[in-house]
Amino acid sequence: MVNxxxxxxxxxxxxxxxxxxxxxxxxxxxxARVVIADVERDRGEDLAAAMGADAVFRLTDVSDPDQVGALxxxxxxxxxxxxxxxxxxxxxSRMHRSFFDDDLADFQRVMAVNVLGVMAGTRDAARQMATTxxxxxxxxxxxGGIQAGGGVMTYRASKAAVIMFTKSAAIELAQYxxxxxxxxxxxxxxxxxxxxxxxxxxxxxxxxxxxIREQMRADRPLKREGTTADIAExxxxxxxxxxxxxxxxxxxxxxxxxxxxxxxxxxEKKD
Numbered sequence: 001m002v003n004x005x006x007x008x009x010x011x012x013x014x015x016x017x018x019x020x021x022x023x024x025x026x027x028x029x030x031x032a033r034v035v036i037a038d039v040e041r042d043r044g045e046d047l048a049a050a051m052g053a054d055a056v057f058r059l060t061d062v063s064d065p066d067q068v069g070a071l072x073x074x075x076x077x078x079x080x081x082x083x084x085x086x087x088x089x090x091x092x093s094r095m096h097r098s099f100f101d102d103d104l105a106d107f108q109r110v111m112a113v114n115v116l117g118v119m120a121g122t123r124d125a126a127r128q129m130a131t132t133x134x135x136x137x138x139x140x141x142x143x144g145g146i147q148a149g150g151g152v153m154t155y156r157a158s159k160a161a162v163i164m165f166t167k168s169a170a171i172e173l174a175q176y177x178x179x180x181x182x183x184x185x186x187x188x189x190x191x192x193x194x195x196x197x198x199x200x201x202x203x204x205x206x207x208x209x210x211x212i213r214e215q216m217r218a219d220r221p222l223k224r225e226g227t228t229a230d231i232a233e234x235x236x237x238x239x240x241x242x243x244x245x246x247x248x249x250x251x252x253x254x255x256x257x258x259x260x261x262x263x264x265x266x267x268e269k270k271d
Contacts, residue, residue: 004240006031009079014089016044022228062117072124085125093154114158134177143186170248179247186254221256
């Protein structure tokens with residue numbers, strides 16, 4: 001199918017880079033007009049310019065609900081409505097050698113961006129959508145919010161909160177034909193992983209990231225690498241009319257990581 005989003009207006013927060021940029025590019029290619037919201041002005045403006053007249057950039061810090069409200073109002077003013085809201089903006093917490101060493105100094109910022117930003121974006125988008133017959137809201141969680149594990153505890157907690165909030169909002173907003181779903185990416189190469197570490201040299205950071213990626217590959221049943229385009233395809237589905245009967249779901253896009261333990265091929269098993 002082509003041009004699945006023709007005539008629709010979308011907002012993508014955290015849209016200047018990584019997964020967000022991939023979603024912006026996919027949505028524009030499918031006919032949508034998109035507002036790119038981010039704190040990275042240069043990247044956001046460059047992406048909007050590359051997308052042409054169907055995209056604009058708006059400097060937005062989603063941890064401030066007033067800015068989120070202004071973002072939604074600006075999208076309506078610029079493009080005449082709002083049909084799709086992708087609450088993608090997110091930050092990671094710092095990874096520590098042990099939870100005992102975690103001073104929780106980044107708790108407020110992580111929760112403000114990853115949870116408050118999603119809640120404000122959902123609320124304000126739904127207020128608008130409820131007046132025009134409905135729409136689709138897509139919240140970005142993570143397999144870290146589904147699957148327990150050590151490290152980045154605040155990040156995991158924030159993404160788990162996004163899942164419960166998404167399901168709860170889906171129930172309440174269904175009466176307005178507003179669908180609310182979540183995507184849980186896993187093992188997607190983006191700059192986010194680099195932000196989990198304390199100050200390291202470039203060489204140390206490269207070794208750290210390589211080790212983490214290798215562990216992710218070992219834990220993933222599908223051996224092909226995931227990409228931002230894979231997440232964008234999932235977002236397109238949830239934004240489109242193909243998903244008109246889908247709400248309150250969490251879609252892992254992770255190569256099967258949360259499905260279960262990797263099984264070794266028979267040729268590798270001992271007799």
